[in-house]
Amino acid sequence: MQSADTKNTEIKLVEKPEGYEGAGFFATSLEKVVGMARKNSIWPLPFATSCCGIEFMATMGAHYDLARFGSERLSFSPRQADLLMVMGTIAKKMGPVLRQVYEQMAEPRWVLSVGACACSGGIFDTYSVLQGIDRIIPVDVYVPGCPPRPEQIINGIMKIQHLVETESLRRRDSPEYKAMLNKYGIE
């Protein structure tokens, strides 16, 4: 029987960023604080279509808990979500729907493509399957696998967290970003 002090019951808090501290105040850069806050409270939109959606369900379960990364609240409304997780095969008929969901999300928004089918069409090289969602929307992180294990999905989320933390506050207004969106035909 394990004794109580060998069990991991210590609550871990996020480390504060570097800054100048004094009695009753703490000065740091806005980007660091905003990055830290956004990184630990990503609200995902699970766009789960097929088998990878089941792996996502396992990831959200208690064993591979995704909620400890701050994603406790899943949103099925794109207006209230930060991260669009596309998990599963996207058919060409589903393409415009996915695009409309992406366009309805508010900035800043990130896209995680989970599984071989969302990344590149997977094993379904056919007339009806979209050969990768990056043909219609910009993708930030790709998670390969068929299906990827929950640990791999969590790794993808951690990479998204790194992107969120280190993103410049002015990125979304920059001309390069707008040019990239124009390439996809998104205003």
Place this chain on the structure above:
Amino acid sequence: MDKTVQEKILGIIGEKFESEILSIETPYDFLTIDFKRDHIIDLIKYLYDHPVAKFQYLTTLCGIHYPDSKQIAVMYQLHSLVNNWRLRIKIFLPEENAVTPTLTTVFAAANWMERETYDFFGIQFTGHPDLRRILNVEEMIIFPMRKEYPLEDQTREDKEDFMFGR
């Protein structure tokens, strides 16, 4: 399906539609009858209403493309729930002009099945209330299940045909 059941079904069909039968086969013990295409709806209606046969369940309907003989077949599978008899009926249509009347007057379930057959083979069902594509994108101009169209998406640049056996 034993011989006596087959003979019973053939007898019921033979009462009125003897001349329409083209051939009879039993692949894997499943009675399959090829018919002339003209009176197919009357035949199925007759089997539906017949007091003994009662083929009142349409299991499926689909198309089959035979490029060698330049024909597209429509296959109907009927099931008599009362007697537990199964029957498959095939009619053959020419490739260039695949037109046949709709079965929705007899079975409402044929509605979506005929839409799927139209979507993939291009068979026109006259009298269908809403004949449009059901599974593919509406703007598609080809009929994918015909043998001349390849399975693979043609817009990929990064797949080498040699590695995939093409």
